[in-house]
Amino acid sequence: MTVFPVAPEAVADAAASLGTDPLTLADLLRVASTPGFDRWQEQVRRTGGCSDPIHLTGSTVTRDRRTGDVLYSYSTADEPGGRLRVACGNRRASRCPSCAWTYAGDTYHLIRAGITGDERKDVPTTVRSHPRVFATLTAPSFGPVHNRPSSGRCRCGTAHAETDALLGTALNPERYDYAGAVLWNNFAGQLWQRFTIYLRREIAARAGLSQRALADCCRVSFGKVAEFQKRGAVHFHMVVRLDGPDGPDAPPPSWASVALLDDAIRAAAGRVAVSIPARGDFPARTLGWGTQIDVQPIGGLGHEELTEQAVASYVAKYATKAAETTGTADRRIGELAELDKLRLPGHTRRLIEACWALDSAYPDRLLARWSHMLGFRGHFSTKSRAYSTTLGALRQVRADYRAAQERRDRGLPDPDDCLEGSTLVLAHWTYAGHGHTPGESWLAASIAEGIKTNRTTAREALAELDQMNAEGE
Structure with a gap:
C-alpha cells in the first residue's frame, strides 16, 4: 500500500496525480490507515466493487441439531465498522457500474442460450x-429532430458529429x-x-x-x-x-x-x-x-x-x-x-x-x-x-457456487452429504445503511475496475474458444 505525505500541499499534489480531489484523498488516507482495512478491502472485493453496498449488522450460528455443538458462528461485531457490506444489485450502470456489469453478463448468457442453446441452461x-x-x-x-442522415447533412444544414449534443433534439421545439x-x-x-x-x-x-x-x-x-x-x-x-x-x-x-x-x-x-x-x-x-x-x-x-x-x-x-x-x-x-x-x-x-x-x-x-x-x-x-433460462436461475447458480466455497473454507459438511435436518442455522440481520464515504468510493471503483479487467480477459479467451469450436463443427 502506498503511503502519501499528509502536508496540505503534498496532499493536493497527490490528489492531482491520482485524478481526485484533496478531500477525497484525505478520506482515502483515513480509510487506508484504519484498523481492519484489509478486511474492508476483502468485503468490497466480494461485492464486486459495488458503488452503493447495503450495510448489515447481525450474526449467524450453525449447530449440529443432535448434539447442539456449534459448527460455525459469525458476527458483524468483528467487522470494520461493525458492518457487513453486500452488493446493491442495481442493474443501472449510472447507479452502480459493478452490479450493472454482473447484470449485463447474466443477460448476455440468458439471450445467448436462447440463440445457440446451452445444455447447462436446459436449452x-x-x-x-x-x-x-x-x-x-x-x-x-x-417532429423533426437533428440527425445524421446518409446524405451527410441534417435538415438544419449541418453535418453533425456523432458526439454533437444537438443530435436527437427538436429542430423546432415550439412545434415538437x-x-x-x-x-x-x-x-x-x-x-x-x-x-x-x-x-x-x-x-x-x-x-x-x-x-x-x-x-x-x-x-x-x-x-x-x-x-x-x-x-x-x-x-x-x-x-x-x-x-x-x-x-x-x-x-x-x-x-x-x-x-x-x-x-x-x-x-x-x-x-x-x-x-x-x-x-x-x-x-x-x-x-x-x-x-x-x-x-x-x-x-x-x-x-x-x-x-x-x-x-x-x-x-x-x-x-x-x-x-x-x-x-x-x-x-x-x-x-x-x-x-x-x-x-x-x-x-x-x-x-x-x-x-x-x-x-x-x-x-x-x-x-x-x-x-x-x-x-x-x-x-x-x-x-x-x-x-431460455431465467436471471433468477443464473443468480442461484452463482449463489450456490459461492456457498459451496464458503462451506469448504469453513470445514462445514455439504448439505447433500448430511441427513435431512441434521444441522440448524440461526441468523438475525438488520439493515444498517448503505453506500461509501468519498475515499471508500474511490477505492471501490479501483477494485471494480480491476475485477472487470480480469473478467473481460477471461471472457475474451472463452469467446475465442467458442469461435474455434464453432469453426470446427
Whole structure:
C-alpha cells in the first residue's frame, strides 16, 4: 500500500496525480490507515466493487441439531465498522457500474442460450436450426429532430458529429409534439403486449391455421430489451425464435421459416394501435409503432454478418441502461422545482415538463412519477417463458457456487452429504445503511475496475474458444 505525505500541499499534489480531489484523498488516507482495512478491502472485493453496498449488522450460528455443538458462528461485531457490506444489485450502470456489469453478463448468457442453446441452461443446441431473427421496433415521429442522415447533412444544414449534443433534439421545439412523445413512452408496454398477440395471429394466418391449431404445432419464443433513442423515445430490440409446441426441445413445423417470421413481424407491428381518449386540453390519440422496422436473420455459425454473439452482446449492453442517453436524471423527480437544480438539456427538460403537465389529465398513468424516465414505466428486459433460462436461475447458480466455497473454507459438511435436518442455522440481520464515504468510493471503483479487467480477459479467451469450436463443427 502506498503511503502519501499528509502536508496540505503534498496532499493536493497527490490528489492531482491520482485524478481526485484533496478531500477525497484525505478520506482515502483515513480509510487506508484504519484498523481492519484489509478486511474492508476483502468485503468490497466480494461485492464486486459495488458503488452503493447495503450495510448489515447481525450474526449467524450453525449447530449440529443432535448434539447442539456449534459448527460455525459469525458476527458483524468483528467487522470494520461493525458492518457487513453486500452488493446493491442495481442493474443501472449510472447507479452502480459493478452490479450493472454482473447484470449485463447474466443477460448476455440468458439471450445467448436462447440463440445457440446451452445444455447447462436446459436449452438444447438444436435451437440453432430453428428460425431466429433479431428485430427492432421503433417509435413514430413526433417532429423533426437533428440527425445524421446518409446524405451527410441534417435538415438544419449541418453535418453533425456523432458526439454533437444537438443530435436527437427538436429542430423546432415550439412545434415538437412533446405530449405525444411521453404518452407513447408511457403506453409502450401496452403496444408491446398487443404486438406479441398480433404476431401469433399473423404467423397462424400465414401457416393457414387457427390460433388454437398454431399452439398445437408451434410456439413463439422471444427475449426483448428496451433502448432510449437520443430524441427520448424508447424502442425495442428483440430476438424471436420459432419452436415446436413443447418449446426449444421440439423442432418447429416444416412451414416455419425466417421469411415467414420476418413478414409476420412487420404485419403485426403495422396492426398494433392503442387509442387514448381526449382529456382536458389534450386531444384523443391513436398510438402505434413507427414505420422503421428492422428484421435480420441471426447467423448460425458466425459466418453471417449478424452473429449470435453480436446479438447477445447488443441486448446485454442496453439491459443496464435507462434514459441516460438523453441526459435525464436517474432518480425520481419529486417536484418540478428540482429541475432548476439539474443540468438538463432543453429537449429533455421539455419532455419531463410534459410528463407533469399530462399527469393531472391522466392520473392513472403516473406520468409525473415516471418523469425521470420520460414517461416510460415498463420493464426494460423481458422474455417469454420458454425462451431460455431465467436471471433468477443464473443468480442461484452463482449463489450456490459461492456457498459451496464458503462451506469448504469453513470445514462445514455439504448439505447433500448430511441427513435431512441434521444441522440448524440461526441468523438475525438488520439493515444498517448503505453506500461509501468519498475515499471508500474511490477505492471501490479501483477494485471494480480491476475485477472487470480480469473478467473481460477471461471472457475474451472463452469467446475465442467458442469461435474455434464453432469453426470446427
